[in-house]
Amino acid sequence: MGKIEQNKEKKRRAILEAAQHVFLSEGYILASMDKIADQAQVTKQTVYRYFSSKIDLFQATLMHMGSDSEDNFFDHLKKPDRKDALEGFGVSFIHAHLSSNHLSTFRLLVAESAKAPEITSTFFSVGPNETDTTLAAFFTDRLGLAEPDTAVRLWTSMLLGFRDCVLMGMPRPSDQQIEQHVKAATELLLANTAKQQA
Amino acid sequence: MGKIEQNKEKKRRAILEAAQHVFLSEGYILASMDKIADQAQVTKQTVYRYFSSKIDLFQATLMHMGSDSEDNFFDHLKKPDRKDALEGFGVSFIHAHLSSNHLSTFRLLVAESAKAPEITSTFFSVGPNETDTTLAAFFTDRLGLAEPDTAVRLWTSMLLGFRDCVLMGMPRPSDQQIEQHVKAATELLLANTAKQQA
DNA sequence: CAATAATCATACCGCTAAGTATGATTTATG
DNA sequence: CATAAATCATACTTAGCGGTATGATTATTG
DSSP states (O other): HHHHEEEEEEEHHHHHHHHHHHHHHHHTOOHHHHHHHHHTTTTTTHHHOOOOOOOHHHHHHHHHTTTTTOOOOOGGGGGGSSSHHHHHHHHHHHHHHHSSHHHHHHHHHHHHHTHHHHHHHHHTTHHHHHHHHHHHHHHHHHHSSSSSHHHHHHHHHHHHHHHHHHHTOOOOOOHHHHHHHHHHHHHHHHHHHHHHHH | HHHHHHHHHHHHHHHHHHHHHHHHHHTTTTHHHHHHHHHHSOOOHHHHOOOOHHHHHHEEEEEEEHHHHHHHOOOGSSSSSSSHHHHHHHHOOOOOOOOSHHHHHHHHHHTTTOOOHHHHHHHHHHHHHOOOOOOOHHHHHTEEEEEEOHHHHHHHHHHHHHHHHHHOOOOOOOOOHHHHHHHHHHHHHHHHHHHHOO
């Protein structure tokens, strides 16, 4: 049966989730192993039985967090109308990137990237890279762009503009503002694309 | 004469500049009052004579930093040709926002904004707000946009896209990449504007 | 039931940093 | 010169944190 193995898995997950919570709300440096142990309802010793050090636990937590994100803004790109596809993607993309979970993660990575660049780059190369390649394919197939990279970057930059504001304490934009922003961005992009296609 | 007053001012500035250096390179939490005192060639006691606490010194440092920024990307907006103006502004704007000083400041504010939102918002409302209003005026006068706010946001968003990448450890884009990016962004903007004006 | 592994509770070590205290030394002012 | 303020050098207090040690308690397995 291996009941002990199941419990080990449970404990490990409990610790990781507690760590995620504490790391995201406190930042790496202020998050203490005691707090994490408390939050996981576990002894500090037990934490150290599963993870050999704080930085080890932090890395494992980053890996664990990735499996949570089930947003999928990519689905919108399958819509038949290009404008619908882009607008749907844009709104979904922005909402995902303004979620408190994402903001906290970003904040954490930005803060820690100075001292641990390898974590930041290796981990986050998964997220943005996937987005970029998927969008590049869409821009090539559906918008007829031979060289989509610059356009992709401009497009994602426009969508992420709100994030910086929110990161610095500005109020979160309303759904209506987001929609208007995405519509304008789409218009900008499609207008130029149409010209290039002509 | 008041020679004592002059020295007080000097000491205060020395401490503030040391604090700026240490805060930017270490982050708020890792920056210690001992390091700052050393850097300022002053005793910790003296630091505490001028600033009552670490957070007090941090706030004063943020205020003091503002007076340094003498970038002026705005000058480019005076060029007669709209395209030249926008491209010049864009390149200068990006370079300014990729400077190590700006990146460090941004990193610091992002990291600390969770614990001290009032600092972040009150201080940085100076920078972006001025940019937005200046750009809005340009968009109205030179591009003929009656409602420039959304366009301004899209424009600055496109220009700041690189910053997020660099913040997360990606390599700094080359001057050529920046120029290409700005040219594409300008093209996008002007294409749409021309259409609206017709 | 007996043996083994995991966990618990708690205390401890070494270290660093915020902030205070003290007494000596310098510097500006009358 | 004499006074008073500012600064210096140094040491101290207090507290939190990373990580370890210990001995008791629980649960799993044969």
